[in-house]
Amino acid sequence: MGLALTVEGLVVLGSDNRPILEVDSFALPRGALVGISGPSGAGKTTLLHAIAGLIQHAQGRVCWEEADLLNLGEDARTRFRADHIGMIFQDFLLFDELGPLANATLTAMFHPRARRAPLRKRAGDLLGQLGLPETPRVVGSFSGGERQRVAIARALAADAPILLADEPTASLHREAADRLIEDLVELARTRGTTLIAVSHDQWLLDRMDRVITVRDGRLASEGAA
């Protein structure tokens, strides 16, 4: 089951110490599917990174239920991400030299030994659910849609209740993007995963429960799809 998110008084400072993102407050229930939209450079990715606890210097509170990420130490945040957050990216960030299963089980390399076997099993199941049969091929030879599916399997292999996506369909052609959105939404819904996706893709945003629009570093509007 996904986790609920509360953000309060979030301020992210840029390198010139001027705020690049200011969020008064918003909250998401468990298992919500949320889109973040807005013009380029508005601060969407910064918001996503803040929600993932990747930003070092930020004020305010980003709470995944009990865990206030901004007030955790570096190691605790890293552990929180390992246990709770999966991420996918516009250009997949896979290791082209490895096969789909090796990529999907990448996080097993640093997870405790006891968790490796179930993680591998889950990664294999996820790849199957996402329509990627076992193959000796390396992902370098895969299409964009296939690669992003491998990335999703990697993000969820550790059984993360939260999936954060940064422009997951921007590198895919329309048809592949549609199929991916279909699968992503279905996977999130059946697993109860909280999904937050930064996207320009209206097809994707239309399938979300809710869309947050960021403009000039502030939340411009919130709307249900």
Next chain:
Amino acid sequence: MTRFFLALGALLFTASPLLAADPDHGHDHNADGEVSHVFEQAGLHVVHPWTRATSGRDALIFMDLENEGDAPITLLGAHAHWAESAEIVGFALENGEERYLPLPSIPVAPGHDLVLRPKEVALRLSGLSEALVKGQHLDLELQTSLGELEIDVMVEAADATNHGHAGHSH
């Protein structure tokens, strides 16, 4: 003033091995106050015994043995209170590695010299009780067919290949 005391201290410190050495037998002081480097016993002249400074377990002792008598003299070995054991050793190259192999004894014919020198033949003292410091003098009991002879061994630099008086004649 401080500098003077420092200098005095340094002088005493460097001289201490000399002062500590026990010059009670076997060698004389000549007119210059220098310790003599020739030792005699019934036709056997022992010239310039020397060794190298070391902090290791072994030391090789070198010297010239001159048989001025008319009968052969045999070098049998040595004894020193500052080492566990002493033996005569001969140099050999074994597979290119330098080794000193133990020898029983070496006769010196009348009118001839036996020169103990690096990479030839030496007395090896093993199990040194203390480090040997350059400038130090060591007592050594040389054992030959004539009996025992107390000699005084000069400690030269750790990398010396010859005694400090090389080129001089006595």
Next chain:
Amino acid sequence: MEDIWFRLPPGIQDGLVLVALVLPVLALALFLLRGFAPGPLIAALLRRFRWANAVFVALIAISVGMGIGLIAQERGLRVGMAHAADKFDLVVSAPGSEMTMMLASVFLQPSDVPLLSGAVYNEIAGHENVEIAAPLAFGDSYQGASVIGTIADFVPYLSDGRMEGRIWTTPFEAIAGAGAPVDIGESFTPAHGHGDGADGDEHEGVVFTVVGKMARTGTPWDKAILIPVEAVWRVHGLADGHRVSDGDRLGPPFDAALFPGTPAIVVHASALWANYALKSEFSRDRETMAFFPGTILANLYGIMGDLRRAMSLMSVVTQVLVAASVLLGLSILTRLVQRQTAMLRALGAPRRFVVAVIWSYGVTLLVLGTVGGLLVGWGAAELLSRVVTSHTDILVRASLGWSEVHLAAAFLAVTSLLSLVPALAIPRQPITEGLRA
């Protein structure tokens, strides 16, 4: 502590030094990799940058190999030269340069030297502690091979009794070294002198027949042809050391009055200690000089040792420079995977994991390069050995010994610790910057 160390057998000491060199690297690897299994990721990096990796490995292998080859070759030459001098316990000659006489007798590079008389020879040969006193008469050659006059006893001594055919029984029979240009049954006429200056006509009408061939000894003597010393004297129009009434008698005893002289006598004593007594007896001002070729060689090594240290230092400097450029190259390469490492950290990989991956990747290249360097060094030494052996007839066997292994291990230890630097730099970058790069 020191005592315990010195009492250990050399093999154990060398092994412990190796362990001490490798241990810090293993400890670091254990610390960095504890609880992680980054194998596939390291394999991916190795595959991704395979050409750059190959170049790095080759650079390391060549620089390590050159250093190792140099040391191995130098030791091989030292061992080979020492082996060549094995049979020459003590050499007695007329006073002069010990080096010149050693080159003439051990390495067959003769030059004009004064001769020892028959009286001296007889005194040495008759000494109670002398087993073999072989006169060596240099000066003639045949097709570049030295033709040396000596006594029959020297032949089995030199070859350890390993020979085909037989010892000579008449003055004009010869025994060839394994590499000499003549075989059993062949005949030859020696030329007076060596090389271009050799006078091929001087000994016209003199024909030697080869009756024996010695097994290979790995020394310059393999190329020599041995003949009875009496024949050398006769060919040069001299008395042959024996009365006319003795006919074709060969070998000692010689009549001192009829002994034309010999430049050198190789002495083999009955025991090691006797060598020193003999040296003492035959070191006589203006009359005879006695020396140990082994001592001369060892003193030579002492001088060469400084050169060796200088060469070792240069090769170490080269290796350090190569290692530095490789590490620089690695840090550039790892920048290319900056986004992937940021991704790993975004997915919850600890800093130590990222450091472990990058460090292991670099160390894998270093290990491959070092092992390759041992092979290159061995190959280079082997090749050089063959060249030196064919030019000098000194059998040089290059082998990798402990000192080479220690050098390689030290290189690996230092560079492995240094490759922590680029590895540590990677996770210092903010993850968000890495993801956006």
